[in-house]
Amino acid sequence: MLIRNRRRSECSHSEITPPEVYARRREFLRAGVGLGAGLALGGLGMALPASAALRGFPLEFEGSDYSTDESKTAYDEITSYNNFFEMGPGKSDPKTYADQLKTDPWTITVDGLCENPGEYAVEDFISPWSLEERIYRMRCVEGWSMVIPWIGFELNRIIEKAQPRGGARYVAFESIYDPDNLRGQRRRRGSSGGLEWPYTEGLRLDEAMHPLTILAVGLYDEVLPNQNGAPIRVVVPWKYGFKSIKSIQHIRFVEDQPPTLWNQAQSDEYGFYSNVNPDVDHPRWSQRTERRIGEFRRRRTEMFNGYADEVASLYEGMDLTRYI
Numbered sequence: 001m002l003i004r005n006r007r008r009s010e011c012s013h014s015e016i017t018p019p020e021v022y023a024r025r026r027e028f029l030r031a032g033v034g035l036g037a038g039l040a041l042g043g044l045g046m047a048l049p050a051s052a053a054l055r056g057f058p059l060e061f062e063g064s065d066y067s068t069d070e071s072k073t074a075y076d077e078i079t080s081y082n083n084f085f086e087m088g089p090g091k092s093d094p095k096t097y098a099d100q101l102k103t104d105p106w107t108i109t110v111d112g113l114c115e116n117p118g119e120y121a122v123e124d125f126i127s128p129w130s131l132e133e134r135i136y137r138m139r140c141v142e143g144w145s146m147v148i149p150w151i152g153f154e155l156n157r158i159i160e161k162a163q164p165r166g167g168a169r170y171v172a173f174e175s176i177y178d179p180d181n182l183r184g185q186r187r188r189r190g191s192s193g194g195l196e197w198p199y200t201e202g203l204r205l206d207e208a209m210h211p212l213t214i215l216a217v218g219l220y221d222e223v224l225p226n227q228n229g230a231p232i233r234v235v236v237p238w239k240y241g242f243k244s245i246k247s248i249q250h251i252r253f254v255e256d257q258p259p260t261l262w263n264q265a266q267s268d269e270y271g272f273y274s275n276v277n278p279d280v281d282h283p284r285w286s287q288r289t290e291r292r293i294g295e296f297r298r299r300r301t302e303m304f305n306g307y308a309d310e311v312a313s314l315y316e317g318m319d320l321t322r323y324i
């Protein structure tokens with residue numbers, strides 16, 4: 001087990017992050033947010049888009065106790081070999097058509113069964129939180145994997161702020177729907193065999209609350225590139241990659257297990273849980289091994305993608321060959 005396993009309860013966030021670093025991050029965000037929120041740029045008289053404002057700032061974030069120390073996948077691989085079906089089905093489509101994703105302005109709605117619903121400009125949504133680097137192993141259902149240094153914050157911050165009501169048992173997420181710009185969304189909605197846009201995903205509330213589950217806004221020292229789910233995406237490292245929904249605009253607390261894009265498309269192949277499990281084959285291929293992008297030899301896939309010590313207890317008593 002390569003993950004260092006210090007539990008959240010053993011240390012407060014302020015212990016992990018020295019106060020001066022914490023303050024610097026807030027400075028950085030405020031600066032970015034100030035510009036992004038529409039301050040005119042001196043004599044140019046132009047508003048600088050939020051993403052561009054953030055891009056100009058150096059990000060220096062120390063490692064987290066939840067990070068793996070395995071070698072990171074190269075930036076170029078992480079940003080050129082992608083799944084982002086809104087831009088097409090090919091691995092190179094997301095980078096090629098990245099400009100079709102319009103991220104400014106960007107609003108995120110939090111609603112459903114919670115005490116504090118809200119609608120936020122993405123800058124305001126991000127700015128209250130200190131950002132952390134989380135180096136996570138990611139395993140795609142198709143059999144390839146990467147190690148990605150994300151920059152983000154724990155989803156549980158948002159959930160605590162929203163205060164879900166007693167009846168809320170799941171969190172449903174929705175991505176952007178913009179068929180005028182996103183080539184992959186044209187003429188597909190509702191058509192037989194097509195995908196049901198927008199991309200939707202869901203987590204059980206305890207999975208969403210787990211400290212490994214983050215909202216990422218950057219990778220390496222960069223603002224998240226469009227092809228990786230700008231301006232903000234979910235990252236759940238113990239589940240197959242498709243659970244990590246990109247470019248989210250809606251977070252809703254619900255009572256019943258929410259429909260998800262891949263589960264609706266092919267429920268026998270893509271279950272709601274989709275925990276990485278080498279013992280359960282995909283109906284069309286084995287999940288025993290994976291190819292780490294940048295490596296030649298295949299490696300054995302680990303239960304829960306190597307995060308069993310952290311998350312196995314979430315599924316105690318569940319038959320994981322049935323709840324795929």
Ligand code: MTE
Nearest residue numbers: 082083084085175199228241242244245246
């Ligand atoms: N989110 C949206 N909105 N659209 C997508 O097509 N693809 C998923 C997931 N999130 C997808 C998405 C799949 S199948 C994978 S493997 C991961 O994103 C890939 O993330 P990456 O390209 O950043 O590695």
